[in-house]
Amino acid sequence: TLDAFPLTPNRKIDRKALPAPDQVQMESEIAYVPPKNEFERTIVKFWQEVLNLPKIGMNDHFFELGGHSLLAATIISRLRESFHVELPLTSLLKTPTVAGLASEIARRVNEQKGDRYSAPELPKIVPAPEERYLPFPLTDVQQAYWIGRTDTFELGNVSCHDYAEFESVDLDLERFSVALQRLIGRHDMLRAVFLPQGQQQILEHVSSYKITTLDLRGQDPQIVAAQLKAVRQHLSHQVLPSDQCPLFEIRASRLDDRRIRLHISFDVLIGDGLSMQILLRELYQLYQNPEAALAPIEPTFRDYIFAEAAIRDSELYRKSKDYWWSRLLTLPPAPELPLGKRPSLVTHPRFVPHDAKLEPESWSRLKNRGARAGLTPSGILLAAFAEVLKVWSKSPRFTINLTLFNRLPLHPQVNEIVGDFTSLNMLGVENSPQETFEARGQRLQQQLWDDLDHRYVTGVQVLRELAKRKDKPTSAVMPIVFTSILTQDTQSSDQELMAWLGDVVYVITQTPQVWLDHIVLEKAGALVFTWNAVGELFPEGLLQAMFDSYCRFLDCLANDEESWQETWPETVQRLVPPAQLE
Numbered sequence: 194t195l196d197a198f199p200l201t202p203n204r205k206i207d208r209k210a211l212p213a214p215d216q217v218q219m220e221s222e223i224a225y226v227p228p229k230n231e232f233e234r235t236i237v238k239f240w241q242e243v244l245n246l247p248k249i250g251m252n253d254h255f256f257e258l259g260g261h262s263l264l265a266a267t268i269i270s271r272l273r274e275s276f277h278v279e280l281p282l283t284s285l286l287k288t289p290t291v292a293g294l295a296s297e298i299a300r301r302v303n304e305q306k307g308d309r310y311s312a313p314e315l316p317k318i319v320p321a322p323e324e325r326y327l328p329f330p331l332t333d334v335q336q337a338y339w340i341g342r343t344d345t346f347e348l349g350n351v352s353c354h355d356y357a358e359f360e361s362v363d364l365d366l367e368r369f370s371v372a373l374q375r376l377i378g379r380h381d382m383l384r385a386v387f388l389p390q391g392q393q394q395i396l397e398h399v400s401s402y403k404i405t406t407l408d409l410r411g412q413d414p415q416i417v418a419a420q421l422k423a424v425r426q427h428l429s430h431q432v433l434p435s436d437q438c439p440l441f442e443i444r445a446s447r448l449d450d451r452r453i454r455l456h457i458s459f460d461v462l463i464g465d466g467l468s469m470q471i472l473l474r475e476l477y478q479l480y481q482n483p484e485a486a487l488a489p490i491e492p493t494f495r496d497y498i499f500a501e502a503a504i505r506d507s508e509l510y511r512k513s514k515d516y517w518w519s520r521l522l523t524l525p526p527a528p529e530l531p532l533g534k535r536p537s538l539v540t541h542p543r544f545v546p547h548d549a550k551l552e553p554e555s556w557s558r559l560k561n562r563g564a565r566a567g568l569t570p571s572g573i574l575l576a577a578f579a580e581v582l583k584v585w586s587k588s589p590r591f592t593i594n595l596t597l598f599n600r601l602p603l604h605p606q607v608n609e610i611v612g613d614f615t616s617l618n619m620l621g622v623e624n625s626p627q628e629t630f631e632a633r634g635q636r637l638q639q640q641l642w643d644d645l646d647h648r649y650v651t652g653v654q655v656l657r658e659l660a661k662r663k664d665k666p667t668s669a670v671m672p673i674v675f676t677s678i679l680t681q682d683t684q685s686s687d688q689e690l691m692a693w694l695g696d697v698v699y700v701i702t703q704t705p706q707v708w709l710d711h712i713v714l715e716k717a718g719a720l721v722f723t724w725n726a727v728g729e730l731f732p733e734g735l736l737q738a739m740f741d742s743y744c745r746f747l748d749c750l751a752n753d754e755e756s757w758q759e760t761w762p763e764t765v766q767r768l769v770p771p772a773q774l775e
Contacts, residue, residue: 202365203695205693206692207693224250226252226292227250228251232295232298233251233295235272236272236298237249239268240258240268240291243268244260251292255289256563261569262282262571263597263598266648269284269285270602276302280298282645282646286638286642289567315504315603316504316507317500318500321496325495326394328392330391331393332614333654334616334653335462337653337656337705338613341705341706342432346706347536348672348727349706350542351541351542351704351705352432352433352435352460352703353460353461353462353703353705355459355700356456356459356700357699358698358699359695359698360452360695361453361454361694365480369404370402370404372479373402373476376472377439379475382464382494383439383441383463383611384399384439385438386436387435387436395493399439404445405444405445406444406446407420407424407444410448410449410450417448421454424444425456425699428458429458429699430544430701430703433460440460440462440463441458442456442457442458443458444456454698461613461615464613467598468611472611477693490609490610492607494610494611497607500603500604501603504649513647517655520621521655521662524592525622526588527591527671527673528591529588531585531731532730532731533732533733536708539727542705543729544702544703544725544726544728545725545726545728546701546724547723547724548721550719550720550722551719551747551751552719553719555747559573559747559751562757563634566634567638573634574747575593575641576630576633577747578711579593580630580764583622583624583761584765585739589761591622593619593671594620595618595619595652595676596617596675596676596677599614599648616648616652616653617653617656618652619671620637620640620644628760628761629758630759631757631758656671670706672707672708673708675710676711676712677712677713678715679713679715700723707727708726708727709725712724741770742769745767746768
């Protein structure tokens with residue numbers, strides 16, 4: 194209990210200044226049972242560290258505690274190394290309690306009968322500060338983004354890019370600029386350029402960054418609206434020269450003596466979703482205290498790239514390649530959605546957002562219901578998205594392109610580095626008409642976790658091999674994308690970190706060779722979701738009909754138990770728009 198909430202300069206609640214509440218175990222009918230042997234004690238220790246919980250009992254459920262696939266991958270990796278036992282990621286799906294997982298590990302250890310399993314070890318980062326400013330390779334995803342900026346590929350001529358506008362009150366622009374300068378000096382990728390031969394390089398010295406300011410104080414409201422629209426049109430689909438620094442742009446429009454519209458354009462070539470969180474968090478710290486001493490970051494993004502490249506000589510990589518190359522024979526094509534125009538005729542894609550949210554109570558009910566089915570929050574939304582795509586797709590068998598924020602544990606500070614660690618996963622969706630939605634969702638998540646056990650071959654490599662086999666090297670092979678930011682640290686989500694900048698007025702993202710990207714995140718306890726799509730690609734009204742159907746379906750799943758037990762023909766009756774069904 195506090196006498197008052199601490200506030201930011203913008204009069205928002207300062208979440209960072211709030212004292213940590215007493216962490217209390219989630220209310221549960223399950224009585225706490227302490228660990229009693231080595232297996233159980235080790236699992237509890239790892240769960241406590243990864244889930245950031247102080248007390249975990251033998252019968253607590255991994256998903257109900259907030260577990261998801263990337264946390265599971267970390268836990269399984271540690272257990273393999275600790276107990277020298279082969280343990281697939283899906284072990285946590287089948288046995289999502291400490292007791293069940295300990296029993297499974299004991300069984301596997303016993304089956305090995307003394308044969309010591311040597312868990313494949315990931316390479317470790319060896320920092321090389323003397324080589325910091327030498328050119329280094331692009332990741333597979335960076336290369337795809339870099340080439341996608343040209344017109345060589347279908348639906349190119351666009352950068353992978355985020356744009357946001359904030360309405361700030363009493364923001365001190367000079368203080369903001371000082372904090373920004375320190376970030377540019379601290380994080381190498383804010384000084385990165387991309388060379389014509391397909392490499393990237395960090396500049397040791399760059400000019401001081403100037404925030405362009407537009408003074409609209411006292412102007413006629415129509416003039417203000419027109420000027421703000423012009424800035425948005427210029428920045429929202431911006432393709433910054435990749436061989437010049439910086440690959441971001443920040444502008445400010447002064448609306449009156451207190452209000453500023455802040456425009457932020459950011460090219461994802463230099464940083465992924467977690468990188469944005471790092472930058473926003475540190476920008477806030479430096480804005481609050483310009484003299485703040487931030488802990489040094491030992492490894493660089495360049496160091497990570499060279500460590501990760503060593504995986505291609507490992508058994509992990511060979512197993513992953515065998516898995517994916519065998520799956521290419523049966524991997525379905527992309528969803529065959531109705532189109533209003535050939536993708537090859539769209540020369541300058543413009544992405545249009547469709548936004549909605551699920552209020553905190555409904556979102557909480559949906560997560561709790563999914564947890565009882567062993568589904569993560571992302572797993573629920575992915576399954577629901579697949580259902581909607583099935584209704585409009587020519588074939589119910591298709592592949593969704595999943596964005597993964599895949600930072601491999603190659604160094605203790607890997608989650609403090611700014612850079613694009615994005616990977617992709619090609620998730621095949623099959624249709625079993627007689628299964629319930631719950632069973633269909635479980636099977637889809639099982640497939641995803643099988644894929645994640647073999648994530649050392651990237652989705653871009655899989656796409657290249659597919660394009661080669663189909664003899665379509667320049668077409669968009671898997672253009673329907675699902676991006677979940679729910680797997681990030683919800684205690685410091687993008688939206689909460691952005692709060693000190695003011696109210697979010699507008700957000701849009703785009704990616705080359707993408708038709709539709711479904712993005713999900715949490716904001717103030719609510720589920721916020723967006724479909725960013727190339728508008729001119731689809732028949733008029735189609736995207737809105739699909740999006741409305743998706744919204745209705747999420748509401749059903751949150752509030753109607755029957756929707757979880759329906760077979761596919763019954764689900765179709767829910768998903769087809771009422772007017773069309775009529």
